[in-house]
Amino acid sequence: MKAFKIYSLLAIIILVVSCNSNDNDAVNFAGATPQTQCITNNLTGPTAVYWDYANGIPAPFTSIPMVPNPQGTFDHPDVFTNIRFTVPQNYTVTPLSIPNTAFGVDMRRSNNNPQNKVFWRYYPITSFSGTANIDDIRAFFINDLMVNEYGFNGTPVVDCAPPTQTANFGGITRTFSARAIRFGNTRAIITVAVSPTPFGSSVAVSISAGPINEYDSLAMNVFFPISFELLLPDRDSLSDRDGDGTPDVFDPEPDNPNVK
Helix, strand or coil, rough: HHHHHHHHHHHHHHHHHCCCCCCCHHHCCCCCCCCCCCCCCCCCCHHHHHHHHCCCCCCCCCCCCCCEEEEEECCCCHHHHHHHHHEEEEEEEEEEEEECCCCEEEECCCCCCCCCEEEEEEEEEEEEEEEHHHHHHHHHHHHHHHHHHHHCCCCCCCECCCCEEEEEEEEEEEEECCCEEEEEEEEEEEEEEEEECCCCCEEEEEEEEEEEEHHHHHHHHHHHHHHHHHHCCCCCCCCCCCCCCCHHHHHCCCCCCCCC
């Protein structure tokens, strides 16, 4: 993850004066296949690049991805979170804020039409008491996504299920798990990271879901651009969003002050 952020920073510095259109990169990504382990051959093109990106592999952009025709900017009401990003047209954003427990954001399009719905979730911190089992947490968020967001009660098709990864960052253990699934008309990429804290476990969750036949476009014009904005909201300096003393590009969890 650290290497991914360093490479992303270098890409931004090198390409800051380049064209901001996402179209050329979409063409360049058209023949891509996943570098991260998958069970099926169902992920290709920008979707495959986004799956790898979610697993810490730098995306080979030739220009900075940006949200086309945005409707405005979202700022999380809790100032300390510093979650700020461009909102695409026809999307609504709902902040999550539970004092001393969790914060984050949900973004939706076409909430009442599961066939056309897009759902994006970013929870950098969710606190659990005791030891959190990453498999149980991942299963909980996947089930919540399918049942409560899309009204789907069946079994998803799992396209990618790489082994859980565990790494040590300055004495703090971080466990990471990712899945790429399909259900109904929807594709979803889910990542979960768990780190122990003195009071239990800190969990970070990311979900990017949308129509299968539209997912390449969503990756290029929604998911990638917002992710880049969250990575380096201030591109003129090395920001430290969580105030833990470690710049975001070197911080494995840039919105979690308990991990640096």
